[in-house]
Amino acid sequence: MPPPACWCKNPRFEQFSKDYAKYSACGTLVSCNPLPADQVAVSNDDIDFYGKKYWLDHQKKELGFPDIYTRSRNDLTERNLHWLKTLLKYCLPQTSVLEIGCAHGSFVALMNLLGFVASGVEMSPWVVEYGKKTFGIQIQTGVVESLDIPAGSLDAIVMMDVLEHLPDPEITMRHCIRLLKPNGILLIQTPQFRENMLHADLVQSKHVFLDQLKTEEHLFLFSERTVTMLFRQLGISHINFEPAIFAHYDMFFAVSRTPFITNNPDEIEACLLAMPQGRFVQALLDIRNRELESEQDRAARWEQIQTLTKMVHESEQERAAMHKRIASLTTNIRKLYSHRSFRILQKLSNWTEISNLTHQIDGNHE
Numbered sequence: 001m002p003p004p005a006c007w008c009k010n011p012r013f014e015q016f017s018k019d020y021a022k023y024s025a026c027g028t029l030v031s032c033n034p035l036p037a038d039q040v041a042v043s044n045d046d047i048d049f050y051g052k053k054y055w056l057d058h059q060k061k062e063l064g065f066p067d068i069y070t071r072s073r074n075d076l077t078e079r080n081l082h083w084l085k086t087l088l089k090y091c092l093p094q095t096s097v098l099e100i101g102c103a104h105g106s107f108v109a110l111m112n113l114l115g116f117v118a119s120g121v122e123m124s125p126w127v128v129e130y131g132k133k134t135f136g137i138q139i140q141t142g143v144v145e146s147l148d149i150p151a152g153s154l155d156a157i158v159m160m161d162v163l164e165h166l167p168d169p170e171i172t173m174r175h176c177i178r179l180l181k182p183n184g185i186l187l188i189q190t191p192q193f194r195e196n197m198l199h200a201d202l203v204q205s206k207h208v209f210l211d212q213l214k215t216e217e218h219l220f221l222f223s224e225r226t227v228t229m230l231f232r233q234l235g236i237s238h239i240n241f242e243p244a245i246f247a248h249y250d251m252f253f254a255v256s257r258t259p260f261i262t263n264n265p266d267e268i269e270a271c272l273l274a275m276p277q278g279r280f281v282q283a284l285l286d287i288r289n290r291e292l293e294s295e296q297d298r299a300a301r302w303e304q305i306q307t308l309t310k311m312v313h314e315s316e317q318e319r320a321a322m323h324k325r326i327a328s329l330t331t332n333i334r335k336l337y338s339h340r341s342f343r344i345l346q347k348l349s350n351w352t353e354i355s356n357l358t359h360q361i362d363g364n365h366e
């Protein structure tokens with residue numbers, strides 16, 4: 001089955017796998033078996049794909065992720081803090097932020113705690129009510145194109161693990177850009193396809209990116225180059241790639257119509273410490289930084305262990321090869337010694353040296 005048209009509008013593609021095509025002009029992976037358009041929106045929470053079962057059954061049983069109840073607790077101290085740290089680089093509190101695909105809403109709640117004017121968007125009425133009840137936040141129901149949000153009203157739009165699900169990323173991104181103020185930013189996390197990847201190599205190495213090949217859900221998978229091309233086609237020339245929390249398969253970046261004006265760490269800290277609630281958030285960020293430093297230290301030590309193990313293994317191989325060479329040379333000399341013609345060598349002045357060499361080799365071999 002041929003894939004849907006790519007955002008780049010060029011029809012030429014090559015087959016990447018049975019479920020994905022790679023478009024030649026832009027290098028984007030496009031699903032050959034996307035969810036039908038009429039099943040993307042949620043009109044019936046009990047049966048539609050992105051309805052209640054998606055958050056409770058599908059993610060836990062089929063994808064192996066925690067359910068929404070667990071994530072609404074765990075995300076606050078991990079990914080939410082990672083996202084917030086990067087958001088603060090571009091926007092300080094009291095600015096307006098919309099999170100598209102906010103799920104349980106914990107990141108919206110964290111931003112509001114810090115003084116942002118933040119709200120969310122989700123398609124499932126059930127998950128919208130769960131987020132409102134759990135975190136007391138504002139969430140709108142539906143797809144962003146259908147909502148009554150004034151153009152040029154937002155300082156930032158954040159989209160975490162949403163871009164890859166969009167049936168038409170160009171149309172949705174164009175609409176989001178229209179909602180931003182002239183110097184507003186988009187902050188996006190999405191799986192990162194590396195264009196040198198071959199499906200057979202991914203399978204052979206059991207690469208973690210295989211988990212991102214979810215043909216019904218992940219409709220477009222971008223590389224850094226292809227996502228840059230997408231936004232340049234939309235007239236956006238400013239893009240900053242930031243460290244992703246799951247860098248082994250994700251990318252994380254900000255885009256803007258105007259050159260970025262960023263806040264340095266001292267400015268961010270001064271802003272947070274000026275507010276009582278900001279001090280609590282700063283404390284959480286400090287804890288997270290210490291955790292990351294500890295993880296980096298463990299990773300560095302593990303790398304050292306791996307390097308030393310490799311050196312020991314190589315040394316053992318070299319020693320085994322040397323013993324093999326010594327054994328071979330010893331055998332050859334013994335054969336020469338037992339041969340009749342060896343008597344001729346006894347008359348040579350270096351016979352003593354040969355004899356000593358033989359004894360030395362025998363000793364090393366033992």
